[in-house]
Amino acid sequence: MRQRLFTSILLCVIALGIQAQTETDNSLFEQITNDALILTKSGLLTEKKDIRQFVQEFLANNQYNSYKHEFSVEVNSSLSYEIGQIQSNNGSYAVMFIRGENNSPSQNIEFLVIYQRDSPMDVSSILESRRTKWMELCNSHKATELVKQLYTPEAYYYNRGRVIKGTEAISQEYSYMNASNYSLKLTPKHIAFVSPTIAYEIGRCSGSYPLPYMLLWEKQSDGNWQVKMDSNY
Known part of the structure; x- marks a missing residue:
């Protein structure tokens, strides 16, 4: 009985942990404004449908993600620049973005750069x-x-x-x-x-x-x- 109870609790904890990681990553993309731009290795995405498709495909191919902040600086009281990393089951992605506080508090990323990390070199x-x-x-x-x-x-x-x-x-x-x-x-x-x-x-x-x-x-x-x-x- 105790063993079954322990196993059930453990499974719940694991499930909650996975859910939390996924929500952490999703929240980063959910902060993108309606008029945001995304720059990838394929070029600059400016159309809403292209941005929506990119985000959907990224989240479908990269599960159990977490975001790690590396550096940010305030440009003024309503704008900041930030660099960080998204860790996923499919690798690591470096992101650099512009956060505009004049936008909605829940949607304030107006420009996002994202490239997959691959054998970084100090140059x-x-x-x-x-x-x-x-x-x-x-x-x-x-x-x-x-x-x-x-x-x-x-x-x-x-x-x-x-x-x-x-x-x-x-x-x-x-x-x-x-x-x-x-x-x-x-x-x-x-x-x-x-x-x-x-x-x-x-x-x-x-x-x-x-x-x-x-x-x-x-x-x-x-x-x-x-x-x-x-x-x-």
């Missing part, structure tokens, strides 16, 4: 070199050359709900850097190495723009690391 020295080049060109007021050298052809720039795609459009957006009195320094606060070709970075700017920034670095076929997604407010 700090390489990214430092690329970041230095970024600042050199920015502070030399060469916005077009900066984007040409350091951004992928299909790069995305996310700013205040807007998405700007491609080097030509981003160069035009960054034309304010050509002003003779513009200067900027990038100081990384947290870098997450996701795979041999992907890294996330959240840092802080100083100079003409004194707020945090977010970057998605991607290694190209020629070996160079370039920015695939850039965001600031």
Whole structure:
């Protein structure tokens, strides 16, 4: 009798534990706003039906998930950037997202980056070199050359709900850097190495723009690391 009772209790505890893990993961996706964007290895999802399908397929293929927070920074009283990991029965996924508190308290993720973790490599020295080049060109007021050298052809720039795609459009957006009195320094606060070709970075700017920034670095076929997604407010 005692053995059967113990077994029943144990099974209940296990079931509750599994349910809690699943709910933890689901809650992260449930926080995505109706107008959110999701960036994956396949590209940027902007249509609601595509985002819905991605989330449904992800949850179907990845059960018993849990989310681990790694780093977050407040941009202002209503906005923050965050990096974390989703652990599942099907592997580990690195996430980086923008949380806008002006949205619903239960739905406030407006931009989500998600890539599966796969043999992460520490490329700090390489990214430092690329970041230095970024600042050199920015502070030399060469916005077009900066984007040409350091951004992928299909790069995305996310700013205040807007998405700007491609080097030509981003160069035009960054034309304010050509002003003779513009200067900027990038100081990384947290870098997450996701795979041999992907890294996330959240840092802080100083100079003409004194707020945090977010970057998605991607290694190209020629070996160079370039920015695939850039965001600031």
